[in-house]
Amino acid sequence: MRTAQGMTGWGAAAVAVVLIATASPAAALTNDETPASVDVSAPSPELSASPVQTAPAEQEPAPVQSTAPEATPADEAEAPLIEERAQRERVAIAAAAVGDLVVTSFDDRYADGVYDPSKTARDGMTDQRNSRLYEARTSTGERAFATVDANGDCRFEDLPVGETTIFFLHPNSADDSLFFDATGATTAADIEKLPNGSAQGTPAGLATVTVDEDGEKLVVGLTALRSAASVTYPDGSPVTGLDIEFGSVGGWYDGVAYADSGDYSGTYEALRSGGGYYRHLPGQLGMRLSPPAGFEVATVTAADGVDIPVTARDGGYWIDAAAASSYFSNPTFTVKLKALPTGDLTVTRFDDRYADGLFDTSKTARDGRTDEKRTDLQVRLLASDGSWHNGAVTTAGDFAFDDVPQGPAKVYLQTPNDPAMEVFFDATGATTAEDIERLPASRAGGWAGGEAAVTIDADGEDLLIGMTALRSSVKFEDEDGAIVPGVTAVELGSGGQWFPATEWTPGTHEAFDASGSVRHLPAEIGVRFAVPEGYAVDEVVSDDPALDVTASDGGYWIDTTDSFSYISYDNFVVTLEEVPTSTVDVTYFADVALDGVYESGTDETIPGAEIYLQDAAGEWWATTSLDGDYTFSGVAPGAATIYAEIPETTDAPEMPELPELELPEASLAIWDATDLVSYTDTVRAETETISFEGGTFIDPATGATSPLSVDDQLVGVIPATLAEGDQARRIGAASIFQLAAFVGPVAEEPVMGAEIEFLANTESADGVELLEGSGAFAAQEDDELAVFGAAEYGIRPTAPEGYEIVAVTAVSALTGTVLEVTESSAETRARLALFAAGTEYRVAPQQVGGPFGAVVWAVQVAPTAPVGTTPPAADPGFGLPLADGQPAAGPTVRQLPATGSEEAPWAWMLTAGLLLAAGLATRVTARRRHS
Helix, strand or coil, X not given: CECCCCCCHHHHHHHHHHHXXXXXXXXXXXXXXXXXXXXXXXXXXXXXXXXXXXCCCCCCCCCCCCCCCCCCHHHHHHXXXXXXXXXXXXXXXXXXXXXXXXXXXXXXXXCCCCCCCCCECCCCCECXXXXXXXXXXXXXXXXXCCEECXXXXXXXXXXXXXXXXXXXXXXXXXXXXXXXXXXXXXXXXXXEECCEEEECCEEEEEEEEEECCCCEEEEEEEECECCEEEEECCCCCECCCCEEEEEECCEEEXXXXXXXXXXXXXXXXXXXXXXXXXXXXXXXXXXXXXXXXCEEEEEEEEECCCEECCEEECCEEEEEHHHCCCCCCCCEEEEEEEECCEEEEEEEEEECCCCCCCCCCCCECCCCCECEECCCCCEEEECCCCXXXXXEECCCCCEEEEEEECEEEEEEEECCCCCCCCEEEECCCCCCHHHCEECCEECCCCCCEEEEEEEECCCCEEEEEEEECEEEEEEEEECCCCECCCCCCCEEEECCEEEEEEEEECXXXXXXXXXXXXXXXXXXXXXXXXXCCCEEEEEEEECCCCCCEEEECCEEXXXXXXXXXXXCEEEEEEEEEECCCEEEEEEEEEXXXXXXXXXXXXXXECCCCEEEEECCCCCEEEEECCCCEEEEEEECCEEEEEEEECCECCCCCCCCCCCCCCCCCECCEEEECCCCCCHHHCCECEEEEEEEEEEEEECCCCCCEEEEEEEEEXXXXXXXXXXXXXXXXXXXXXXXXXXXXXXXXXXXXXXXCCEEEEEECCEEEEEEECCCCCCEEEEEECCEECCECCCCEEEEXXXXXXXXXXXXXXXXXXXXXXXXXXXXXXXXXXXXXXXXXXXEEEECHHHCCCCEEXXXXXXXXXECCCCCCCCCCCCCCCCCCCCCCCCCCCCCCCCCHHHCCCCCHHHHHHHHHHHHHHHHHHHHHHHHHCC
């Protein structure tokens, strides 16, 4: 493992210096600079050649000043003992754990960063092992020297484990060569530059490796690559003062001109920070530059005795170092520039004094002024090549930019005051104000102003840019002129944009941006806002009586062509009138007493449902509740409709004795219980399925509102007229079924041909035979079983031909008890102007024991008796054990099935009632046979 993995240049060198200096004071390391006064060895002929010999000599760095405290006599006496103890510890560590290190040191003659003698450079040379390795400094601070094995590798055996520094000597000087770590490298992208230091005062490259007991391998290469560039104008003259960089593995390095005149003018190369030409790592060598204004790169070639292919990518130009003549070559890029194509631009800027977004001097504003061109304020151009140009004022009052580089450019327009006080817009080609476009403010170009983008081509371009300073605000007040603060969602708009407005003083709002007040585009300025709860808009006017305000697209608008001038401050004044509202508390309850009215402490509220309300203004509202009380606030008074959620029926428990029946869609019957006095006044509400969008949900805990949409919700419909202020509404709910069986006195065969109607107050429902010929009937409406609310329940039976009714009994399916039945004849009802034919039998609902239950009727018939005789009596059979599956006692759960209740109570009641009705005749006759 090597120190400073992933670091190159000064970063890696600095880390290595600290580590090595700490390990051994005897190995004095420098930075990446090598003292020029140190003569390492005789120059190597192969590395001494250089295409351009202009590198300045390096300066020896100043001695490093020690920051350690001055030693005392006691410290000096103790020092030998400390050193001896440290040496013993190092020897003990070395004896305890050692490892081997094998180092391959090579000249990277085929400059690809990888040791591979199979590849041949252009000079005919291949990668070659060298003897650059000088020594090692072990983890215990000792010097170690290698032996060269048969492969030419340097071997260090039995090194103490830990961090070891290897020193490699430069063939000439540290300026002329560069060492790199190629251990494990498969391409040049894997190599890493090694820092420079010194070995016993001799310049050296440094590699740091951690030796362990398993051994370690190190591969270090040497290179001396340089790179230069020669840049010329189209006429062949040199380009001086150029920004240019040279790149290789590890980064980009600034290029410096050889000279500003003479043979080397226009030639550049990267220099090391301490002097001398930069030596590049092998692999890819790159060059990138910024052409002077008005020019771009025409061609880039490279050569090193022969041409080297050049690749353009990532904003630079690249060659493969392996294509150079040798590993100490200096390939040179040759760059030829060409002039950018040019075009013309004409900019017309005007003050839009008529405030319609168009340049038209034929129209006059209220202040008597007309649109006019402005030439007293500057216009500047930033061309595609980065060059700046000043517009020349023409006799027509325009700004002309001739022969500027083609391509995307920026136009900057000076304002008379500050961008916070004016706004520019592009009116080029506009025929109406809808065609203009707001321009951003800018402080480029040397002064504050506006900015416009334009693309210049050979045909030239024209820009028409207007300026305006329109401003607007909105004030909210009531009918008495008092301020209405806190209006929300206020926006001011123009030119197709809306800007959030801030209430900067109570009741007054204005739009602001980073520069200050928003300045609006001409033609129309609008305002829109959320009307506060409890208010309605009475009128919207302008504080300038000459301006009319129109309403459209959810906002209110003024026409700026009617403004006094193009710098007017036109303000809206919104008068809000208080509107009456209603607050409605709805109690949704299960009518335990089945008396039709709400009795606190007896009846049980139904929590968890949703209640909906459509108010007199047509707005939809919704809320829920945790306790059965549902509150709506801020709704419009007048004719409204309240909708109570009704759970849809679930399947009844499966019973083999039951026939297949169409269950009711709604599991509850509900009614408006607000003004009821008695169950006889209840009227079942209609049911329907509602859907709406754009409603408002009221959070029951906080009163906060949020948007709401509802799809296909089954509800009961309660019409209501809401008064102003607070009021209470009551909605009752129950689920009562009615069934009946016709019972013959003796015969085991069922009674055939009977008919029956089921009654609930003044309502009636057809009786449908459960099984053909069974004599057992259920109340049905719209092909579904009928479910009833609180009411006086009853039947109107018709005996089969040849039979007469001799007795009628009713039983509660909830409790199994016999109910008190009252009878009224058709004659009696006729005297009371109630003309329904047939005798009726009724029971009061309090006897049922529900709000969820069933009333089962037993109608005993007998053959019509001769006149003067009495039909035989029959035992109706009540008191027998209830059928299997019927609860032994009435359920106490009052929750709706949809709100997390237990088994739906109505389902049990239906089951029990059906069993009683379907089997009543059989049970009666069976009892008679065994009596």
